[in-house]
Amino acid sequence: MVMTSRLPLRRLHRSALVGFAATMIDLAALAFGVEILHLDPRAVTPVALGIGVLVQFFGNKVLAFQDRSAAWARQAMLFLAVEAAGYTANIALFALLSTVAPVRIPYALLRVVIGSAVYFGICLPLWSKIFRARGDEGEEAHA
Numbered sequence: 079m080v081m082t083s084r085l086p087l088r089r090l091h092r093s094a095l096v097g098f099a100a101t102m103i104d105l106a107a108l109a110f111g112v113e114i115l116h117l118d119p120r121a122v123t124p125v126a127l128g129i130g131v132l133v134q135f136f137g138n139k140v141l142a143f144q145d146r147s148a149a150w151a152r153q154a155m156l157f158l159a160v161e162a163a164g165y166t167a168n169i170a171l172f173a174l175l176s177t178v179a180p181v182r183i184p185y186a187l188l189r190v191v192i193g194s195a196v197y198f199g200i201c202l203p204l205w206s207k208i209f210r211a212r213g214d215e216g217e218e219a220h221a
Contacts, residue, residue, distance in 0.1 A: 089142055089211060090202075096137030097197050104130030104193075105186055112185065119185040123172055124165075131161050134201075143209035153208050160204040167196045 111122030
């Protein structure tokens, strides 16, 4: 059983949209660093991911989970702990797969595949334990 299957469908959709927006911003920063500044993708990846993390936190708290609690600092710390795991997984998997893959995979495609696996497999299930979602009971009944 996939852990995300326990999340209400609407919240999963909202979080996926936030994730999509964060990924597009992340990839834009990555492409800017690689294509415009001519930097190595492995050097730009940490910065681009950091920008995406900011979008993820605010988007998931406010939009996906609709958490209106005042626990910003506590949630930010817990979110950062989850993101540290996701960030480490993204960096390690990108470094590994970009060097050992039997065929050259375009860096953006590789990042999307790795990012999606980390997002749905690690981050989203743990975020559901950090944020207090508004209307869980009614939403699950309608999901």
